[in-house]
Amino acid sequence: MAMLTPAETRRRVDASLRRRYRSEWLFRLYGLVSVLLGVGFLLVLFATIIGNGYGAFRQVFIQLEVQFDPAVLDPEGTRQQDTLASADYSQLVKTSLRTLFPDAEDRTSRRELNALVSSGGAFNLQKMLLADPTLLGQTRDVWLPADDEVNVFVKGRGPAAGAGSGDEAQRLSDRQIAWIQTLESSGKLEQRFNTIFFTAGDSREPELAGIWGATKGSFFMLFVTLFLAFPLGVAAAIYLEEFASRNWLVDVIEVNINNLAAVPSIVFGLLGLAVFINFFGMPRSAPLVGGLVLTLMTLPVIIIASRAAIKSVPPSVREAALGVGASPMQMVFHHVLPLALPGMMTGAIIGMARALGESAPLLMIGMVAFVVEPPGGPMSPSTALPVQIYLWADSPERAFVERTSAAIMVLLAFLLVMNAAAVWLRSRFERRW
Amino acid sequence: MGSARALWFNSPEVHVKHFRPVFSLLTAAIALTVSAGPVSAQAARDYISIVGSSTVYPFATVVAEQFGKTSQFKTPKVESTGSGGGIKLFCGGVGVQYPDIVNSSRAIKPTELAMCATNGVKDVVEVKIGYDGIVMAESKASPGLPLTLRDVYLALAKQVPNPNGSETLVANPYKSWKDVNPKLPAAKIEVLGPPPTSGTRDAFVELAMDGGCKTFPWIKAIKEKDENRFKQICYTIREDGFFIEAGENDNLIVQKLKSNKDAVGIFGYSFLEQNEDTVKGSLIDGISPTFENIASGKYPVSRPLYFYVKKAHVGSIPGIKQFVAEFTSQKAMGEEGYLADRGLVPLPAAEYQAVVKRVAAMEVMPPAK
Numbered sequence: 001m002a003m004l005t006p007a008e009t010r011r012r013v014d015a016s017l018r019r020r021y022r023s024e025w026l027f028r029l030y031g032l033v034s035v036l037l038g039v040g041f042l043l044v045l046f047a048t049i050i051g052n053g054y055g056a057f058r059q060v061f062i063q064l065e066v067q068f069d070p071a072v073l074d075p076e077g078t079r080q081q082d083t084l085a086s087a088d089y090s091q092l093v094k095t096s097l098r099t100l101f102p103d104a105e106d107r108t109s110r111r112e113l114n115a116l117v118s119s120g121g122a123f124n125l126q127k128m129l130l131a132d133p134t135l136l137g138q139t140r141d142v143w144l145p146a147d148d149e150v151n152v153f154v155k156g157r158g159p160a161a162g163a164g165s166g167d168e169a170q171r172l173s174d175r176q177i178a179w180i181q182t183l184e185s186s187g188k189l190e191q192r193f194n195t196i197f198f199t200a201g202d203s204r205e206p207e208l209a210g211i212w213g214a215t216k217g218s219f220f221m222l223f224v225t226l227f228l229a230f231p232l233g234v235a236a237a238i239y240l241e242e243f244a245s246r247n248w249l250v251d252v253i254e255v256n257i258n259n260l261a262a263v264p265s266i267v268f269g270l271l272g273l274a275v276f277i278n279f280f281g282m283p284r285s286a287p288l289v290g291g292l293v294l295t296l297m298t299l300p301v302i303i304i305a306s307r308a309a310i311k312s313v314p315p316s317v318r319e320a321a322l323g324v325g326a327s328p329m330q331m332v333f334h335h336v337l338p339l340a341l342p343g344m345m346t347g348a349i350i351g352m353a354r355a356l357g358e359s360a361p362l363l364m365i366g367m368v369a370f371v372v373e374p375p376g377g378p379m380s381p382s383t384a385l386p387v388q389i390y391l392w393a394d395s396p397e398r399a400f401v402e403r404t405s406a407a408i409m410v411l412l413a414f415l416l417v418m419n420a421a422a423v424w425l426r427s428r429f430e431r432r433w
Numbered sequence: 434m435g436s437a438r439a440l441w442f443n444s445p446e447v448h449v450k451h452f453r454p455v456f457s458l459l460t461a462a463i464a465l466t467v468s469a470g471p472v473s474a475q476a477a478r479d480y481i482s483i484v485g486s487s488t489v490y491p492f493a494t495v496v497a498e499q500f501g502k503t504s505q506f507k508t509p510k511v512e513s514t515g516s517g518g519g520i521k522l523f524c525g526g527v528g529v530q531y532p533d534i535v536n537s538s539r540a541i542k543p544t545e546l547a548m549c550a551t552n553g554v555k556d557v558v559e560v561k562i563g564y565d566g567i568v569m570a571e572s573k574a575s576p577g578l579p580l581t582l583r584d585v586y587l588a589l590a591k592q593v594p595n596p597n598g599s600e601t602l603v604a605n606p607y608k609s610w611k612d613v614n615p616k617l618p619a620a621k622i623e624v625l626g627p628p629p630t631s632g633t634r635d636a637f638v639e640l641a642m643d644g645g646c647k648t649f650p651w652i653k654a655i656k657e658k659d660e661n662r663f664k665q666i667c668y669t670i671r672e673d674g675f676f677i678e679a680g681e682n683d684n685l686i687v688q689k690l691k692s693n694k695d696a697v698g699i700f701g702y703s704f705l706e707q708n709e710d711t712v713k714g715s716l717i718d719g720i721s722p723t724f725e726n727i728a729s730g731k732y733p734v735s736r737p738l739y740f741y742v743k744k745a746h747v748g749s750i751p752g753i754k755q756f757v758a759e760f761t762s763q764k765a766m767g768e769e770g771y772l773a774d775r776g777l778v779p780l781p782a783a784e785y786q787a788v789v790k791r792v793a794a795m796e797v798m799p800p801a802k
Contacts, residue, residue, distance in 0.1 A: 123502065171710065204495045281530055285510060370494040370511035372501055381510045394682055396491060396707045396776065
C-alpha cells in the first residue's frame, strides 16, 4: 500500500470517527435499554406482588363481649380440664353475637350473623379459658378474627364493596353489610397487624392461615442441607484442587460435577423418592428428606464455587508455607482454606438461597401437603415456603390471593437477606492479589 | 492489601480450633443420614396420611382441619398428588410408609384395583363424597353463550364431521362461534382450559366432548365397533390456537376471563362459586351450572368425587374410622354441610344414606375381575 499523506490519513480518520462514535453510542444505548427493561420488569413484578399482598398483613378483628357461661361450657360443674377443652365454645360466640344484634331472629339470618366471625374465634376462647380457668362465669371483651369474606369486604377490594343494591353476585348479604357498618361505627371492628399470618400453620380458613409451619419446614430443610452440603462440598473441592493428581478419572469427575449443577431440580426429587423414601424407607413429607434432596442439588454449586475460591489463592502462599516446613495438609488448612473461605461461604449462601426457593423436587417427596401443625423437627410432616405459595395460589377462596402474594413477599425478603449476606461477606473478607 | 480484617483467618491457633468441629460435624452428619433410614421405617405413624386428587384436596383438607381441631387425634396430612399418582402410592402396599386414604376425582379403575391386590392391598372401602361440576364460564360483561354439547364438541375438537354433511372428518375449520352454530354470536372462539395432565381436562373431555360427539349417529356407531377410534375422534382437542392451555391453576383462568370478555374458561364449579361477581357460567344444553342443577344431575358436565380407605390400616393408624365418620357426617357432606359451603355438590339423599351405611360397616369393594 502506498504511503498516505498526513492530510489523507487525517481525512480518513475523521470520516470513520463519526461512525465509530456512533456505533459506541448505540452499543451503550442497547446496554442501558436492556438494564432499564430488566429493572422495569422487576418493578412491575414487585408492584403487582406488593399491591396484591400488602393487605394480608392487616387483619379485621371484631370485639365481642363474651360471657364464659358455665352452663354452656361445664354444665355438670366438674371443672375438669377435659370437659373444658372439649366444650362448645362456638356457642359462646353465637350467644354474644345475638345479644349484640337481637334483630337476627330466623335461622338464615342467624347463620349469616354467625358467619361474620371466623370459626377460629371459638378456639381463641378455648385457649383463653384453658390458660386461665378462673375466667369461667366471667364476662370479658374479646377481639376475635373476622371471617375471610368480612376481611375482603372491609379491606375494600372485594366484590361486596360499593354494592348494597341486592346484587346477586355480592358475597355478603345486605344484612351482613349493615351489621358490619354498625360494628365499625361503634368501634367494635378494626384492622390490626396480622400476627396470625406469622405464627400459624396452614389452614383452609384464609383468616387463620399462616406461614409459620412452612417457614419452620424450610428452616429444617436448609439446616440439613447446610450441614451436609457445605462440609462435603468443601472437602470435595479441597481434595480435587489440592490433592488429586491430574488424570482422566479426575477429568470425568469434573465434567460430571459441572453437569450435575445444570440438571433440572425435579430429577433430584425423583432420585430422592427412589433412594431415600423407597429404598431407605424414610417418611414422606419430612424436612430431612427434603434437606437431603436439596443437598444433592446444592452440592455441585458449592463444589464449583469452592474450587474457584481455592484457585484464586496465589501459588506463592502455598509455596511459602511448604518452604517453611508445613506439611501439605497444614498448608491447606492453615493458609489456603482460611483465604478461600469467604468465597466458599458466598457460594454456599447462593446455593442455599436457590435451595430455599426450590419447589419442584419437593413435589416428588410429598411435601406438597396440607399440614396444619408446624413441624416439631426434621422428621415430622411439613411443607416449605415455595410449596405453601403454590398451594395457596391454587385455592379457590378469594382471600388466599392476598396471602399468596404476602407469602411471596416473605420468601423474597429471606432471599434478599441471604443474597445481601453473600455480597457483604464477599466485600468484607475477599482478598485480591 | 493485607488488611487487618482478614487477620482472624491467618492466625494458626484459630484454625486448629476452627476446623476440628467441621470434621466432626461432617462425620456426625453422615452418621445421621445413614442411621436415619432404618430408624424411621420402624417408627409408628400417629397421623393419617392422605394422598390424591387436587380436585378433592380442597374438600379433604377442610375435613382434615376440622377433624384435627375437634377430635383428640392429630390433623391428617393431605398431599395433592393427582388421582393417578395418589392411587399408585396408595396401592404400594400395607404398612406405615404407605398412605391410608386416597382421594380421587374418578372411580378407581379395575386395573388399579388389581395392582392394589397384587401388592397386598386387598380390602379397599369406596366412599363417594359428592359431585363436581365442570363449567364453561365467561366474563360477566359478555353477552352470554347458550351452548349445546354439540357446539362444544364442534368448537373444540381437532377433527369434526365435514360441514357439507358427508360422513367424513375434516380438520376443524370453525373460527367463530357463529360458524359453529348460526344462533351463537360472531365472536372468535377462544377457550382457556386445563392441560392434558389435569383431571378436570379428562372429565371435561369424557363428559362434554363425548356427549357432543355422540349427537352424530355415525360417530356413535363407531364407538361400538372401535372404541379407540371413537376416542381419537371425540377426545382430541384442537391445537391450532383456539383452545389455549392455561395451566393447572384455575384462579389464573378466572383472572384472564376478567380481562378478556371474549374468552371462555373451563374450570371446576367451586371456582365459579367463589368468583360469581366477575364471571358467569355458560348454559350447556339450556341448563346453567348452578348448585341445584348439578346436585339434581340436570347439568350434563358433572363428575362424582371419591375417596378410598385402606381397611388394613383401620386400627393400626389411629383415627381413620373417626375421620371417615367426620367426612361422611351430615355436618360435612350433608346438604347444609360445610363442604357444600366450599362448593362440593352433595349427594342426593338416598345415595347419601347408602354411602353412610356402607361406611359404617366398612364394606369393602369386590375384587377386580
